[in-house]
Amino acid sequence: MIDLRLLRDTPDAVRTSQTLRGDDPSLVDTALALDERRRAAQTDFERLRAEQKSLGKEVAQAKGEEKAALLARAKGLAEQVKALGADADAAAAELDAVLWRISNVVHDGVPAGGEDDYVVLKHVGTPRDLAAEYGPDFRVRDHLELGELLGAIDTERGAKVSGARFYYLTGIGARLELALLNAAMDRASAAGFTPMITPTLVKPEIMRGTGFLGAHADEIYRLEADDLYLVGTSEVALAGYHADEILDLQGGPVRYAGWSACYRREAGSYGKDTRGIIRVHQFHKVEMFVYASADESRAEHERLLALEEEMLGLVEVPYRVIDTAAGDLGSSAARKYDCEAWLPSQQRWLELTSTSDCTTFQARRLGVRERTATGETRAAATLNGTLGTTRWIVAILENHQQADGSVRVPEGLRPYLGGLDVLRPAGA
Structure with a gap:
C-alpha cells in the first residue's frame, strides 16, 4: 500500500509514477480528497465527542428544567456525533479502497513504457x-x-x-x-x-x-x-x-x-x-x-x-x-x-x-x-x-x-x- 504521508507530501511524484506505469493518476486526487474529508470529519467528531462528555457531567449535576434542556441538547449532540463518526468511517473505508488501487512509486530512472520498453x-x-x-x-x-x-x-x-x-x-x-x-x-x-x-x-x-x-x-x-x-x-x-x-x-x-x-x-x-x-x-x-x-x-x-x-x-x-x-x-x-x-x-x-x-x-x-x-x-x-x-x-x-x-x-x-x-x- 502506498504511504499516505508520501501521498500528502509529494503528490506530483505519485502522479508521475502512475503515469509512467500507464495507471490512472487521478486516483491520487481522489485519495487526497477522501483523506481531507476523513480528517475533517474526524476532527469534528472528536470536538463534538469532547463536548458530549463535558455535557454529560453538567447533566449529572443539573436539576429540573435545566436538566431537561441539557438532556435534549445531549440527545441532539449524540445524533451529530454518531453521524460524524459514520462519515469518518465511510471516508476511511473509501480512502483505503483507493489506496489499495495505487501502485508503488517507481524509483528514479526506471524506464517509462510497457513490456518492450526495457x-x-x-x-x-x-x-x-x-x-x-x-x-x-x-x-x-x-x-x-x-x-x-x-x-x-x-x-x-x-x-x-x-x-x-x-x-x-x-x-x-x-x-x-x-x-x-x-x-x-x-x-x-x-x-x-x-x-x-x-x-x-x-x-x-x-x-x-x-x-x-x-x-x-x-x-x-x-x-x-x-x-x-x-x-x-x-x-x-x-x-x-x-x-x-x-x-x-x-x-x-x-x-x-x-x-x-x-x-x-x-x-x-x-x-x-x-x-x-x-x-x-x-x-x-x-x-x-x-x-x-x-x-x-x-x-x-x-x-x-x-x-x-x-x-x-x-x-x-x-x-x-x-x-x-x-x-x-x-x-x-x-x-x-x-x-x-x-x-x-x-x-x-x-x-x-x-x-x-x-x-x-x-x-x-x-x-x-x-x-x-x-x-x-x-x-x-x-x-x-x-x-x-x-x-x-x-x-x-x-x-x-x-x-x-x-x-x-x-x-x-x-x-x-x-x-x-x-x-x-x-x-x-
Whole structure:
C-alpha cells in the first residue's frame, strides 16, 4: 500500500509514477480528497465527542428544567456525533479502497513504457555459433527435442494426465532439476539466507497483501471450497511469514530462501510458448526474499541481482540484464531487474530470473514493521529474487547441446549430479 504521508507530501511524484506505469493518476486526487474529508470529519467528531462528555457531567449535576434542556441538547449532540463518526468511517473505508488501487512509486530512472520498453544494462557471455562449431548443416535442437532424446522430459504423458502445459521430468531430467535447485539453495545458504520449504496454499489476505490479486489475479488458481490460493511463487508465503509482526533489523536484513512448487494459470498466453516447458502451469523454484530497513532496500536489490548473476555463471549460459519498464512492473515493485538467457533454437532472449525492490509497499499491506534505534516502529522494506527454477533447464539443454544430441553438464552442476559431465541420449 502506498504511504499516505508520501501521498500528502509529494503528490506530483505519485502522479508521475502512475503515469509512467500507464495507471490512472487521478486516483491520487481522489485519495487526497477522501483523506481531507476523513480528517475533517474526524476532527469534528472528536470536538463534538469532547463536548458530549463535558455535557454529560453538567447533566449529572443539573436539576429540573435545566436538566431537561441539557438532556435534549445531549440527545441532539449524540445524533451529530454518531453521524460524524459514520462519515469518518465511510471516508476511511473509501480512502483505503483507493489506496489499495495505487501502485508503488517507481524509483528514479526506471524506464517509462510497457513490456518492450526495457533498457539493456549489460550482456554477459557470448552465444555459441553452433553452425561454426558443427558445420553449416547442423540443425539446432530445441530443449524439448533434446529432453526427449535424453529421456528427461515427457510432455505427451503430462498432457494425457493433467492437460496442456503440464509435463513430467523423468530420469536425468528430474535429477537435473534437483541439481539446479540444490545448487541454488547452497548458494543462498552461503550468502546468509535461511532455507525454507514454504506452503503453496495461502489465505486471501496474504495473496492480496503481496499485490497478486490486482491486474494479475487471473493468473492465480483459487480453491473456492477452502477459500485458499495456490501460489505462483514462494514470495507470497515468505511475505506473509512475518505479517503483523515487528522485526529487529538493527543487525541487518533478514533473508530467506524459499523452495516451493509454483502454479500459474498462464491466462492470456494462448498460443505462446506452447512447446516444451517454457510456459507451464506447475514448476519448482528457489526464491530469495528479504526484509530490510527502507534505507537499505536499494543496496540489497543490487546484492540480489549479483547473487542471481553468480548462479547464472554457475550454469554457464550467456545472458543479459534488463531494467524493466514501469508499465511492465507488478503493482508492488518500485524497480525490477530481469536476467534473460540466450535461447539458440529461437534466437531470442528468455527470462530466467527477476528481482524486485518492493520498498515498504507489501510490508505496509501486511503489517510488517521494524523497530528503529529510537524505539519507534515503521514499515519494513521487502525484496525478492529468483535463484533457480525449472525453466533454467531449457537454457541449460539448448546452450550446452552437442552434435550427437548429448548435452555437456556445466562444471558448477557436476558435483550435484555425481560428477556426471555429459548427459547422453537414452540408450546411447
